[in-house]
Amino acid sequence: MRVLGVEGTAWCASAAVHDTATDETFIESDAYEPESGGIHPREAAEHMGDAIPRVIETALDHADGEIDAVAFSQGPGLGPCLRVAGTAARALAGTLDVPLVGVNHMVAHLEIGRHEADFDSPVCLNASGANAHLLGFHDGRYRVLGETMDTGVGNAIDKFTRHLGWSHPGGPKVEEAAKDGEYVDLPYVVKGMDFxxxxLMSAAKDAVDEGAAVEDVCFSLQEHIFAMLTEVSERALSLTGSDELVLGGGVGQNDRLREMLAEMCEQRGAEFYAPEPRFLRDNAGMIAVLGAEMAAAGDTIEIEDSAIDPDFRPDEVPVTWRENESVAVGHGATADDPSGLTDPRRGAEAVVDVQDGVVVKRRIPKAYRHPDLDANLRRDRTVLEARLLSEARKAGVPTPLVHDVDVPEATLRLQHVGDTDLADALTTERARTLGEHLARLHGRELVHGDPTTKNVRVGDRLFLIDFGLGYHSGHPEDHAMDLHVFEGSVEGTAAEPAPLCRAFEDGYAAVGDEAVLERLAEIRGRGRYQ
Ligand SMILES: C[C@@H](O)[C@H](NC(=O)OP(=O)(O)OC[C@H]1O[C@@H](n2cnc3c(N)ncnc32)[C@H](O)[C@@H]1O)C(=O)O
Ligand SMILES: [Fe+2]
Structure with a gap:
């Protein structure tokens, strides 16, 4: 089968032909380069109007007109651009009299890596311009395991370079400038698998305004942003029990990001795959490849159902082209190690050893992180964890006793609590109790920071563990983020998350502040495609 793909979500007008018989993909692209500032939607759409017919013609010539289906990016993206590319794709399918396939651009960014790597069910990191998220496949859909709470990663970098007066796109220029830079401290913000x-970006702009060397800020920006993405990817591998990671998106062209992800995977014995650059940045090749799989599964659409969707989320796509295998059902547990606690490879950030009822938890150095950043994070998290564990207990929330803190070694000796993870034993009753516990913490202005089902132990009571990402705050937004992180871990792993989340919120409402639940609803509904 030969499928012609059309891409035009934002800056790249592109057409491609994928031939399933040879697995070859021909791509023709024409990029929009703004004269100043960032991407202007109207100018970008004008570029699409100009360039899309041209790239389609080149792709058609390459295929000698023999096409079995037309696939196009239906969203997400900029409305005016999507409309131009969508209209061209519909017209082409009509002229050729072949079926039309509507592809989600974000899913295409990740399926291309899975297709090329031949992985079964990897965790997927999408690092693109307008987005940044982690996906895992579960029960016929991609689930968002974690994502940016504000801008996409490429856009964040591009905004910084606009501040410097550099032209779009800024990512490659930051990568170049970083080669001569040295480390300076910047904020590092990870909340569970969200970030x-x-x-970080305001601090970077301030640093430059206050006279820091631009190359130092570029270097450190990369060190912080990519370490954050690598840390959440590792946490997702740990939570899902997967040992495969694929990368997608334009920022994936960055060598330092790829190096960090590869190093992290190597350190934990996982496999890593990043597609070649032509498949990472926006391109119609990925649309044609996924379009071919969808067409083979009979997943085509009628013209009247082919409207574009600028906010099309990857978790809205019914995945028709994959067997119903799942990655995100598990967690760190194995048959030999039902708690998932004693296998040091599995933990996302610490090696945990259980000896005679005492848990020895050591934050190991992460080779992928800059040594200064690594030392700061390990020290701060160790100190904070010890402090927050005892403050939580005073708030009436069961936590392990802290026997000893060794800051230079980033090691805690803790009481062993519970028999299993909540991930293994999640009931509505327990979800409710956890809601109550989090409300008590928040009442004392304590934030857990990573309350996933793996960070709750079940024994005669429910114990909260792993406060390494915790901090002090009385702000409803931070409290609501805790709830969001827990519900994200349930949605990523449970077959029927809705009743569990309801019970959890009921428990929270019984003890805590209603305003936090309202903020949670707002966070959920927040459009993050900026
Ligand atoms: C919705 C869709 O239009 C959007 N696509 C998109 O943003 O284009 P993409 O090609 O995936 O990513 C472009 C981004 O990738 C960044 N980028 C390109 N090369 C880079 C590099 N070497 N280092 C860092 N960033 C880089 C650019 O600065 C730009 O922000 C998306 O996927 O979010
Ligand atoms: Fe993209």
Whole structure:
């Protein structure tokens, strides 16, 4: 089968032909380069109007007109651009009298890596311009395991370079400038498997305004942003029990990001795959490849159902082209190690050893992180964890006793609690109790920071463990993020998350502040495609 793909979500007008018989993909692209500032939607759409017919013609010539289906990016992206590319794709399918396939651009960014690597069910990191998220496949859909709480990763970098007066796109220029840079401290913001760039980007702009060397800020920006993405990817591997990671998206062309992800995977014995650059940045090749798989599965659409969707989320796509295998059902547990606690490879950030009822938890150095950043994170998290564990207990939330803190070694000796992870034993009753516990923490202005089902132990009571990402805050947004992180871990792993989340929120409402639940609803509904 030969499928012609059309891509035009934002800056790249592209057409491609994928031939399933040879697995070869021909791509023709024409990029829009803004004269100043970032991407202007109207100018970008004008570029599409100009360039899309041209790239389609070149692709058609390459295929000698022999096409069995037309696939196009239906969303997400900029409305005016999507409309131009969508209209061209519909017209072409009509002229050729072949079926039309509507492809989700984000899913295409990740399926191309899975297709090329021949992985079964990897965790997928998408690092693109307008997005940044982690996906895992479960029960016929991609689930968002974690994502940016503000801007996409490429756009965050591009905004910083606009501040410097550099032309679009900024990512490659930051990579170049970083080669001569040295480390300076910047904010590092990871919340469970979610993360945020806004504080980091303002600090980077301030640093430059206050006279820091641009190359130092570029270097450190990369060290922080990519370490954050690598850390959440590792946490997703740990939570899902997967040992395969694929990368997608334009920022994936960055050598330092790829190096960090490869190093992290090597350190934990996982496999890593990044497609070649022509498949990472926006391109119609990935649309044609996924379009071919969808067409083979009979997943075509009628013209009247082919409207574009600028906010099309990857978890809205019914995945028709894959067997119903799942990655995100498990967690770190194995048959030999039902708690998932004693296998040091599995933990996302610490090696945990259980000896005579005592848990020895050591934050191991992460080779992928800059040594200064690594030392800071390990020290700060060790100190904070010990402090927050005892403050939580005073708030009436069961936590392990801290026997000893060794800051230079980033090691804690803790009481062993519970028999199993909540991930293994999640009931509505327990979800409710956890809701109550989090409300008590928040009442004392304590934030857990990573309350996934793996960080709750079940024994005669429910114990909260792993406060390494915790901090002090009385702000409803931070409290709501805790709830969001827990519900994300349930949605990523449970077959029927809805009743569990409801019970969890009921428990929270019984003890805590309603305003936090309202904020949670707002966070859920927040459009993050900026
Ligand atoms: C919705 C869709 O239009 C959007 N696509 C998109 O943003 O284009 P993409 O090609 O995936 O990514 C472009 C981004 O990738 C960044 N980029 C390109 N090369 C880079 C490099 N070497 N280092 C860092 N960033 C880089 C650019 O600065 C730009 O922000 C998306 O996937 O979010
Ligand atoms: Fe993209």
């Amino acid at each position: 945020s760039f806004s504080g």
